Amino acid sequence: MKALVRVMGYMRPFWRSVVVAYICLGLTTVARLVTPQLIGRIVDVGITQNRADILLQSVLYLLGITAAQGILSFGQVYLTERVAQGVAYNMRNEVYNKLQSLSFSYHDHAQGGQLLARATSDVERLQRITGRGIIGLVEGIVLLIGTAIVLVRMNLLLAIISLAVMPIIIIIMRSYLIKVHPIWKLRQDQTAIMTTRVEQNLRGVSVVRGFAQEPTEIARFDQDNNNIYETSMRAAKASAFTMPLIIFLAMISTVVILWVGGDQVIKQQLTIGALVAFNSYVLQLVNPVRRIGLLLTNLGESRASAERVFEILDSRSEVENQPGAAELPRISGRVDFDNVSFCYLGGKNVLSNITFHVESGQVIALLGPTGSGKSTIINLIPRFYDVTGGAITLDGYNIRDVTIESLRNQIGIVLQETRLFGNTIRENIAFGRPESTDAEVIAAAKAAAAHDFIQGMPDGYQTLVGERGEMLSGGQRQRIAIARALLLDPRILLLDDATSSVDTDTEQLIQAALKRLMVGRTSFVIAQRVSTVRQADLILVIDHGQIVARGKHKELIKQSGVYADIYYRQLQPERASIMDRSNA
Amino acid sequence: MTFNISTSSFHGPAHMGQYRDVTGKVFDWDIMRLLLHYLVPYRLQMAESLLWMLIGSGLALVTPYLTKQAIDVYIAQGNYSGLAWIALLVLLCYTLSFLVDWRRRIVMSKVGNKILNTMRGELFRHYQVLSMSFLDQHGIGTLISRMLGDVGVINELLSQGLVAMLSDIVMLVSIIVVMLALSPRLALLTFTVLPFMVLATVLFSKKARTAYRDTRMSSSNLTGRLAEDIDGMRVIQAFTEEGRMSREFETVNRSNRDANIYAIKLSAIFSPTMEVLSMLATCAILWFGGRMVEGNTLTVGMIVAFLSYTSRLFQPILDLSQVMNTWQAAMAGGERVAQILQLEPDIKDTSDSIDIPSIVGQVDFDGVDFQYLDNTPVLHNISFSIPPRQTTALVGPTGAGKSTIASLLLRFYEASGGEIRIDGVPLKKIKITSLRSQLGVVPQEPFLFPGTIGYNIRFGRPDASDAEVIQAARAARIHDYISELPQGYDTPVLEGSANLSLGQRQLICLARTILASPHILILDEATSNVDLRTEGLIQEAVEQLLEGRTSLVIAHRLATVQHADNILVIDHGEIVEQGTHRELLAKNGVYAHLYQTQFLTSEAMT
Structure with a gap:
């Protein structure tokens, strides 16, 4: 829970929006509680007693309340989302900056995929919980309590009957999610396995066909594909049962209201309008209550997400500037x-x-x-x-x-595993000195034996290299990395002279470029x-x-x-x- | 030369959710027919779920009427037992609805997942026979996204969209009919809000689609950016570009935030609008209905029933707008999947293809030409023969056509002119499996599949015994290394060179081919650098592999060329010289010249 409280701390800069959102929430709840009363009044007084003035007045109230409720609920949803997105934005910036400040010993042990998942899906989960999550939970609880008070005051017996079903809905929703989560996770894993299978099959197509192994590959694929089918059906069966069940439960309580309440109307202990109002109260509770079950489950996951994110933010960088x-x-x-x-x-x-x-x-x-x-x-x-x-x-x-x-x-560095960024060749060469002139960039590229192949590309230096530079060959990436180091004109050079799988001529070009790079440093x-x-x-x-x-x-x-x-x-x-x- | 200075960054295309973001044709009969044929095997299930759906809609229509009866007749008349009966009847309706809904959902998920399964299987099978040139042109990513994304939306339409649409239409029409039957005046009054609702929905879905596409794009930009920067974090730190990268990241981050806020804003406007419109209808019913009760032309129960029908009237409209989106996306997805499935493989067996018996190993190229689809000539008039058990080496610059010659022999591509024969039988007459199972290939890049080392060695002969695998690994000089690993042959092959070096991968590829024991061998020698010791091992393994087999070698190594029975020098798609090493040196032509300038320098260094 401590981690979640800390997440709430991120809402502090937006406290004004938060307060307004909760005021909107409070007022909407009041409107929701009043509406069925108005309908009851219309039925009992306006229609049954033939009071046209009261009918008109109540109908206009109803319209006014709905319009106001519309504006309020817009305010609530919009402000909440703005806060949540702001929280996610700040959090991501913080994580990003932290990752930049952490020294290599941190990155040695951290897996890139893990860090990425924390900065994206974990932060997203926290964004949802700080947004719709918490306010939805509060909304459900407030509405539930408010409705309970109103109903008890109207008619104790009917109130107990209509509310009894709500905890059951929450429990069913929770146990459904607890059951189905591992199945979803499993399906996700199985899909990843199938995707890898297809990817590798296509990448190794000449091996597959060269060894005439298509039938074996198809058999393996079918196995993966069928596993996904089985898992999907398990999840589908659970949801096919649970979703109608929840609606059914809510409906049972409306039937009991009709029966018991109708009996009371006959005995003149209840008005027909109150009966109609009861029905509306129960129906408008179903969705918020179902959400409570969902959110209670999400809370646990969000805590795990928060812990993972804070684990990054709390890491201390081992390498820092000394004071002064x-x-x-x-x-x-x-x-x-x-x-x-x-x-x-x-x-x-x-x-x-x-x-x-x-x-x-x-x-x-x-x-x-x-x-x-x-x-x-x-x-x-x-x-x-x-x-x-x-x-x-x-x-x-x-x-x-x-x-x-x-x-x-x-210090200039050229290591074997060449990392490029997904922008243009020019931006990659000028990475360490973005302000370099064109002439300087070209000079560096020439010295790195890269100028010729760059010019041969359709967009020359403006060619986009693709994610991580994947549009370029290994040898080309290496030469861009050499140019990038050259442009810095470093006094000290750190390098790895291995050439990854490139043809022999490229290899000689790279070796020559490295030799030029070393001169005078x-x-x-x-x-x-x-x-x-x-x-x-x-x-x-x-x-x-x-x-x-x-x-x-x-x-x-x-x-x-x-x-x-x-x-x-x-x-x-x-x-x-x-x-x-x-x-x- | 000139080029613009640009500081803007472009990060990867938005690949996530691309298949939902089309704005193409809403309906195409040809594609629809293709999609519908996937439903044919499940027509019974479809009929069943349609039946459940109709029953469900009927029940949904009956319950408000029963409630009306309860209020108007039994409560008004103080008939307690009648009230109890009608309550039981309502309960029965709800119970039936629950059972029907449950059953319908299960049937539909089954059909949907089955179709998904079938379509994926079909695509995968098709990928196995599609021409190599097609695979070369389309990226692997595209082919995978056909299988995940496009198939997914098609399935969504077939299994849910179609039925939901029918159900919505049935529901809409029957509610309208029932309301008109109960009270035409009140019904018409209620319907006056419908046009406004439809208008609001149409306007909203148009805007929402763009807005949600923007959120998907901006979030995939964000992920792409983060992935790349985390990957390149050491470079960023080494070049001390943290400040600039932070600012750039903030921009990407901000546009993601704003896109999300905008999308939420739209839907935060939309749902209250719909609520107010629906409340307008409610108020109209209450006011005019109330006046009619006063005039004794309507009952209280009728008003309650009307309110209940009205609340069920608007959901189908919302759903229908949803289905239209699915429909459009599925049409586009269907078109892309259809394009692939309707593509005929350019190389396939014909009715008169024959199995060839165990190959002796005579290979003949007779005036072979090859050009790409766009008519770029690659090979011209290639003629040569490899007698059984002899080695022919191909040398020449990259792009000269050496690999194409090897691919043609494997029939990955079809020669556009001339003829290739094995043991005198034209390649086109031989069944593809029969041909390829007797040919062995060692690719230049040592490609291994995810799985264990044993799995990879067995790849060409999945039924080989452990003893045979070990024997092949021994012959490939890799057994000693493998048996030193804690998990031995069960060691998983990790990505990159995490647990196997490039050289070791090459040796495993050689073991794979040795185990398959081909009659004809096609070897593209690796060019990547390995240490001296592994280099020696590879040399030995290759020599063992070449022995006693007809071999076509794309040569990069001195030793291979010198020992070859015949060397073909290829340039610009033609054979410019051929002969043994000695003969070619004696000829003092292209080969001799290059040999002297390049090989001798390298010899001197090692």
């Missing part, structure tokens, strides 16, 4: 690791006693098995993580004493290739978080067994194509 951090002036590119160690929160050391010195303009190749800590070394330099021991200095400045922005602005390379280690000014062989060998290729290949092993077992040879030079 200074700007890092433009550096030459000297890098010192002084006895650096690093461990994840509560974990064992990932790096220990890392000490080395790099002069500006040098190329440092990092080698080691997966998980050895070589990527961690690279990630410490832009402060994606903070060291847990020792210090890293650039040109003598401790990186923890300078602002993060001024530090990262001098201090470069740290996670080495995947024979050529890189041969050219490196310093090779650091990392194993279990420590530097186990260092030096140049010629020395290491003779002296270090570890190095020789990695050299032969992990590095990629240079390859050239057999006439495959199309993309040149």
Whole structure:
């Protein structure tokens, strides 16, 4: 419940709208309680007693009340939604900004899909609960209590009969939802399985057809498809029973009112108008009461959603600017690791006693098995993580004493998994410096061997690259990423020299672009290739978080067994194509 | 060159809910006929549910009349037992309504879900035979959304929309008739609000459709944006672009908020409007009816019954406007599904297609031409032969037509001229399954399906025994690695290279083909980089695979080309040179030139 109370806190900036919405709600409820009374009065006095003046007066009241109720209910719905949408808007912005401020150690453990679901569907659920949810619950309860008071005052016996059915409706609605939720969830999962099956079948069409496996695939698909059918029918059966049942229950109470009430009319204990009024009261209660059952169930889910959202908002970023951090002036590119160690929160050391010195303009190749800590070394330099021991200095400045922005602005990064954004090529290249001129963008693209293929595209630099850049090939994305780093003109370069599956000519283009990128900058390379280690000014062989060998290729290949092993077992040879030079 | 500077961002097309947002034809008889034929097998169930529906409507009409009788006759006359009887009768009506409604819902869901199931199955089966060029043209996403979204709205129309529409019309007409019969004057008075209601509904649904489309689009923009930014969060932080990205996100977020508020505003105006209109009718009944009671031309019970009928009169109007939307969406969906289902596969067996016995392995290309649908020529006059158990390598630039030659042999596409023969039998005469089950293919990209490693190796021969799988994995030099995994052959294949490297995936693909034991092998060598050791393993596995099989290899490796019995140099869709490695070197032509400039440099480096 604490989490939900905190969600309510988000409504505070909109408190005026909330108050007005609840006033509207109160007045609408009053109108709803009055209307059946008026109808009763019309029947009893206006019609039965032939009082035309009272009839006219009451009918006009009725019209006036309905019109007023219309305006009030518009106010209630509209204001409530505005508040709820405002809450969701603020919450999403907050989540987004929080995610941006959280350091890599958070994002390492968080799954992207999870974060997305929290920022979208969880926030949406909270939006619904802060909007129609709570006010609907209040509306149902207020109407129920108000009706109860009015009915008891009119006729105790009939009141008990008509209201007895309401708790049953709430209970049936709840137990239905509790039963059917897991079925809906199951169907959702089964649909996802079927979708994946179709997607993979189409993506691997040449394999499926090449092995003549269409019949097997069809059999598998039919199984998935039938599972969905079975589950859908389970859900359908439950709802086919419950929905008519609720209406039936409400109707039973109208029948009892007619019977018992009619009897009382005969005995002159009740007027016919009151009987009609009773009927209206019961009928207008059904929907709000059904909603109470629904909302009570949603409340539990909303609490879980709130907890998930706040889990993000309450995470503390491990990397922050120190109070009074200074700007890092433009550096030459000297890098010192002084006895650096690093461990994840509560974990064992990932790096220990890392000490080395790099002069500006040098190329440092990092080698080691997966998980050895070589990527961690690279990630410490832009402060994606903070060291847990020792210090890293650039040109003598401790990186923890300078602002993060001024530090990262001098570091360029090209990693193997190239992330692009779904806008134009130009915007992607200028990502780190949106104010760059066209000439600068083109120059960077040329140096990255990307200009030619960009120009070959129908919209040139304005070509949209699709979500995550999926309209481009792997090799093209990589070159855009190189151009993006080049445009920053960084002093320090962090890169991964692997080329993902591209043809040999593209690979050579990329290698050449990377070489140009490194000129005149201090470069740290996670080495995947024979050529890189041969050219490196310093090779650091990392194993279990420590530097186990260092030096140049010629020395290491003779002296270090570890190095020789990695050299032969992990590095990629240079390859050239057999006439495959199309993309040149 | 010039280009505009734009800072606006465009994030992915709105794919969510696209199938509901059409504004096309409301009715198309051809499509309707196609859709209706799905209902044919369920005509009994449809008739049954129609029957239930009619009974339900009848009951809904009877109860207000019974209530009127109770008030006017029994209560007015103080007839207690008559009142009890009529109350029981009303209760019976409600009980019947409940049972009828329950039954009808079950029958309808069954029909609806069955049709959904059938249509999906049909689409999937059709996807298995549709021509490759069609699949190339249409994205996978489109084909999937046909199966989920379009089929979904069609089903909505067939299983609910049609019946609901009939039910609404029946209800509307019978209420009007009953009201007219009870009191023509009061009835006509009540109906005066109907035109206004229809008008309001039409105006609203038009606006609402656009408004809700906007909310769907803006919310899918929001999701797209978030997904991408969460994915690229490290890049954003690395380039310290947090501020700008926050501002851009706020814009997307804001337009989503505003679209939602606008849509709610519309419906917040609509329902009170309808309520006021319906209250107008109520008031008219009360006032004029009341005056008529005074003049003794109407009873109190009649007024109560009229109020009850009036309240049931307006729901069908609202529902009908809903059905029109479903109708329109289903028509558009139906058109798209029909387009696919009516498409004939360009490659299929004919009545005189034959099964070929175990292939010996003689392959002949005889003057083969191929062009795309738009007449772009791809291959021209390709003639060559592969004698049984020999290896032919294809080399040449990307786009020269090497993969097309391989695809033609698999009959993924049909040659537009010339003839391809296997063991002397023209390809077109051979049953597709018979052909492909004797051919083996190793694609360039190591494609694996979600599922276990064992499942993937077995893909071409699902009935293979464990021993055979292991044997194939051994031959592909991947058994040792697999058996070191905690779950062995039951290890699931995860997306990306989460648990299997690119090289290991290639080896599994090779094991898959080894297990299928094809007579003719088509191998597109992988170009991606793997480490030296895996490279060696792949080399060994490939050599094992090639041994004793007729092979067509799209070659990227030096070793393969050198060992090939014949090399075809392809450029611009034609064979420009052919011969063995030695012969081609001796010829000192295109091949020799490229070999010297490119291969020798790489040799020197490794």
